[in-house]
Amino acid sequence: MANDNIAIYPGSFDPITNGHVDLVKRTLRVFDKIVIAIATNPEKDRSLFSVEERLRMINEVFADLAGRVQADSFQGLLVDYAERKHSKVIIRGLRAISDFEYEFQMAMMNHRLKPQLETLFMMTGESEFYTSSRLVKEVVSLGGDVSGLVPDNVLQKLKQKFKR
Numbered sequence: 001m002a003n004d005n006i007a008i009y010p011g012s013f014d015p016i017t018n019g020h021v022d023l024v025k026r027t028l029r030v031f032d033k034i035v036i037a038i039a040t041n042p043e044k045d046r047s048l049f050s051v052e053e054r055l056r057m058i059n060e061v062f063a064d065l066a067g068r069v070q071a072d073s074f075q076g077l078l079v080d081y082a083e084r085k086h087s088k089v090i091i092r093g094l095r096a097i098s099d100f101e102y103e104f105q106m107a108m109m110n111h112r113l114k115p116q117l118e119t120l121f122m123m124t125g126e127s128e129f130y131t132s133s134r135l136v137k138e139v140v141s142l143g144g145d146v147s148g149l150v151p152d153n154v155l156q157k158l159k160q161k162f163k164r
């Protein structure tokens with residue numbers, strides 16, 4: 001695997017949405033392998049789903065691409081994790097202008113920490129432009145329907161969490 005072109009796609013994925021799924025599939029047109037890396041910070045964790053639940057949901061979604069898509073979690077700096085994984089590329093999705101400042105800051109900081117690591121931005125697919133994990137959770141918690149915005153297994157888990 002040392003010669004493979006591996007991209008790291010980091011995030012919270014709490015939970016994974018169809019926007020993330022679309023981005024992973026498009027990234028696979030360019031890279032051999034993508035590691036979906038859930039960043040964890042036990043001291044500041046306000047996630048709805050545990051890391052294990054998030055890993056399981058991602059693995060279910062990409063079961064047919066298991067050789068090319070790997071789900072993992074990490075603590076500490078993303079740049080160190082990418083180095084451990086022998087990857088030189090971080091993938092991030094960009095939805096709208098509002099994402100830009102946050103993403104720009106992170107890309108610059110990561111570049112300062114490890115200049116040999118590049119951040120590549122992928123535009124989110126048009127049908128997922130307004131989808132975010134945060135909004136999806138809010139809508140389900142208030143009784144709204146998010147089918148089509150998240151994979152079916154995630155939809156079921158969200159309904160269980162909020163007893164809908």
Ligand code: PNS
Pocket residue numbers: 010011012013039076077078079105106107109110
């Ligand atoms: O999905 P998110 O919450 O927008 O993802 C943010 C994430 C996980 C990519 C970012 O918080 C991160 O990289 N965390 C790992 C710790 C780290 O390296 N922090 C410095 C970032 S410049």
